[in-house]
Amino acid sequence: MIKQLTVVLFCHQNQWFAFEASLVKGQGSCSFYDPKALLLPFNQFLNQSTAKDKAQQTTHWLRLAAQSTDAKPWLLGIASEAELIELPAEQIHTLPPHLLARRTFPALQAVAWYQQRLVSIIDARVLQGLAHPWLASVTPDASQAE
Amino acid sequence: MTTSQLDQLLNERAGNDQEIVDVDEPVVKLVIFRLGEQHFAFAGANITEVLPGEEAVHYLPGMPASVEGVMNVRGDIESVIRLDDLLQLTTNTNQSKAENSTILLGRTKAMHSGLRVDQLLDVVDLPESQLKAPPEALPEHLKPYVTSLFNFNNLAITLLDLDAVFTAWLAGQG
Numbered sequence A: 001m002i003k004q005l006t007v008v009l010f011c012h013q014n015q016w017f018a019f020e021a022s023l024v025k026g027q028g029s030c031s032f033y034d035p036k037a038l039l040l041p042f043n044q045f046l047n048q049s050t051a052k053d054k055a056q057q058t059t060h061w062l063r064l065a066a067q068s069t070d071a072k073p074w075l076l077g078i079a080s081e082a083e084l085i086e087l088p089a090e091q092i093h094t095l096p097p098h099l100l101a102r103r104t105f106p107a108l109q110a111v112a113w114y115q116q117r118l119v120s121i122i123d124a125r126v127l128q129g130l131a132h133p134w135l136a137s138v139t140p141d142a143s144q145a146e
Numbered sequence B: 001m002t003t004s005q006l007d008q009l010l011n012e013r014a015g016n017d018q019e020i021v022d023v024d025e026p027v028v029k030l031v032i033f034r035l036g037e038q039h040f041a042f043a044g045a046n047i048t049e050v051l052p053g054e055e056a057v058h059y060l061p062g063m064p065a066s067v068e069g070v071m072n073v074r075g076d077i078e079s080v081i082r083l084d085d086l087l088q089l090t091t092n093t094n095q096s097k098a099e100n101s102t103i104l105l106g107r108t109k110a111m112h113s114g115l116r117v118d119q120l121l122d123v124v125d126l127p128e129s130q131l132k133a134p135p136e137a138l139p140e141h142l143k144p145y146v147t148s149l150f151n152f153n154n155l156a157i158t159l160l161d162l163d164a165v166f167t168a169w170l171a172g173q174g
Helices: A042-046 A051-057 A097-102 A124-137 A140-145 B005-019 B093-098 B162-170
Strands: A004-012 A015-020 A024-029 A038-041 A060-064 A074-078 A083-088 A092-094 A108-114 A117-122 B027-035 B038-043 B047-052 B067-073 B076-081 B102-107 B112-117 B119-127 B146-152 B155-160
Touching: A004 A060, A004 A117, A038 A042, A038 A124, A042 A074, A042 A124, A060 A124, A074 A124, A083 A108, A097 B067, A097 B162, A117 A124, B027 B102, B027 B112, B027 B155, B038 B146, B067 B112, B102 B119, B119 B146, B155 B162
Parallel strands: A015 A117, A038 A074, B038 B155, B076 B112
Antiparallel strands: A004 A015, A004 A083, A024 A060, A060 A074, A092 A108, A108 A117, B027 B038, B027 B119, B047 B102, B067 B076, B102 B112, B146 B155
16 A cells, blocks of 8 residues: 655645656756757646746746657746655545546646645646647747747 | 223323324524625535634635635545635625635535635524525526525525535536
8 A cells, every 4th residue: 555655846836736756757947958848837737827927937847757759858847946755645635526527727636735735736647748739839949939 | 891981081182192283394404694795595404514714725726716725624625616606696705705704515416515605694494384486587597506585584595406506516607
C-alpha cells in the first residue's frame, strides 16, 4: 500500500499545485532555458492569463515527462521555484464526482492538504495533451517573441 | 353468564379507545434560509449538517464560478457551491459571506455538497397542510426546483427540491 507520494509542489498566483514527481524531468530559472523549447505559461492552461501575466509571472520552468518521442520540446512556465515534498497518502483526496464532472481544467486530478493549505494535484499527462494544440500552432520563434 | 353493566361499560370504553383519532397532523422538517433578498427552504431530510459561515473554504482553480471552493470536513473533502446563478439571484457575495452566512451540507442521491446561504433563519417542523402548491405565475426559471410555498413569520418561503437543484447543477446549470 502506498503511504506517501513524492510530488513537485509550486505556488502560482497564491494557489498551490503539484505534479507527481515521476512525471517531472527537471526545473530551472527562466533566465536559463533551452531556446529550442517552447515556454507555455501555466496561466495559459488555467485560462486565466493575459499577455502581461505571461511576461510578469513566469519566473521558473518545469520540464514534464514527454508522452511521445516525436512531441515538440516544451517547458511549463510557473511563477515560483518548485520544491520536492512527500505527501502522506491520507492527505490526498480524489475530487468528488460532481467536481470532476464540472471542472473546467481537465488536468485537475486530485486535491491534498499540505501544511493546512489546499494543493491541487495536476495530471502531467493530461497537461501534455492540452499543450498539443499550442505546440502545433506556435513556432519556437513566435514563442521567443513573447 | 350474563353481561353486567360494568362489563358493558368497559366494552363501550374499549370501543371508544379504538375510535380515538390521531389529530396530530403530519409534519415536515424544513431548513429555512435567505439567499439574497429571497427566502427559501430545503427539506430537513436533505440537510445533514449546518456549519458556521466562517469555516475555511479553500478556492479550487479550474472550477465553474458557482464553486466557492472546498472545505475539510473531518478529514474529507466537501465542496461549497452557491446557487445564486442557478436561481438567477443577485447577491453581494462578499458582503453576505462576511455577515450571517451559513453552510448547509446537502445530500441527495445525485450528489452531496456544502451550500453557501446568506442567512439561516430557522429549522422548523411544519404541518404539511401549510404547504401550498406553487402558483402558475412562478418565474419560469424557478419552476423546475420549487415544490411548494408557505408562510413563516410573515415571510413567503419557497420550498426547493434539492434533488432537482443538484441534478440541474450537475447538468451544467449555475
